[in-house]
Amino acid sequence: MDRSRIAVLLSGRGSNFLSIHSAIEDGRIPARIVAVISDRESAPGLARARELGLEATAVPRKGLPSREAHEQSILEQLRRSGAEWVCLAGYMRLLTPAFVSCYPQRILNIHPSLLPSFPGLRAQAQALEHGVRISGCTVHLVDEQLDSGPIVLQRSVELRPGDSETSLAKRILKAEHRAYPEALNLLLSSSWRVEGRRLIVDEEAPVEAR
């Protein structure tokens, strides 16, 4: 089976990267990770990638003259690795439209809320403050706006009385670790297209037919 070449961009702990890596190792995603790139040299996820023997590179923003120069440097790494897909896994920078246009419908992100609710930072705290009863996570294709592209998959998580930002984030993270590999596998293993905002998976049978 042909395995798609995946790059992961991360800024921190990298638990979503590890969930993708494990799923690939278990044969649950027809892919291989060809590059792990971080804007932070000290990102624990980058250290883990090195331990796993993956091609892992820090591309810090500091020292580069502009945001564009930083992205060019990352794009250079991506091209060198031959990556066909880019998975954002806790990557804390907004990508410019120029970057996104280099990988049209080939950049994925995971966000810890049911989008379009609570985009941006501290999504779990936003959900708590709003008083919603259900939140969750969303895997989506990345477009030019923040947390906005076509949705691939969502998983819900119920809020519990007494939940804190930390306890909710922990339960959502568990759902993320299942959702990201599942979404990636769906995109790599099925035929799909985007119509307007909607991602249509061809094999998905209509509800009546199930």
Ligand code: GRF
């Ligand atoms: C996750 O909650 C993800 O949804 C968000 O950033 C966090 C990254 O966590 N985009 P990790 O680095 O994958 O553990």
